[in-house]
Amino acid sequence: MHFDESGHIFQKFRNFRILAMSDPLRVTSTEFQKEVGRYADIALTRPVTVTRNGRDRTVLISAEEYLRLKRRDRQVLGLADFDDADLAVIARSEAPEAAAAFDSETR
Numbered sequence: 001m002h003f004d005e006s007g008h009i010f011q012k013f014r015n016f017r018i019l020a021m022s023d024p025l026r027v028t029s030t031e032f033q034k035e036v037g038r039y040a041d042i043a044l045t046r047p048v049t050v051t052r053n054g055r056d057r058t059v060l061i062s063a064e065e066y067l068r069l070k071r072r073d074r075q076v077l078g079l080a081d082f083d084d085a086d087l088a089v090i091a092r093s094e095a096p097e098a099a100a101a102f103d104s105e106t107r
Helices: 029-034 036-042 063-073 082-092 099-105
Strands: 025-028 046-050 056-062
Touching: 025 029, 025 036, 025 063, 029 036, 029 046
Parallel strands: 025 046
Antiparallel strands: 046 056
């Protein structure tokens, strides 16, 4: 895997659709059971968190988003997968402003 000086590393991620994970719809399990079809339709565009006794229990997402996450799960790279030129480009790169939405995941 090689990266060019123009920040090609980020171009690989521009085709991914990012759901607003910070704003899932929350519903109780009782509400969910009454209107499963409605919430399944909503989950095509945003995550639906199902709660029970006030606690998050499950999250319903679209099949497309699930498959995207599964593909991403299999794309783990280690340092040995990069040569010195790759690491130098990564060290000089800056994350796009949109990446700030994921800062909470690193805490």
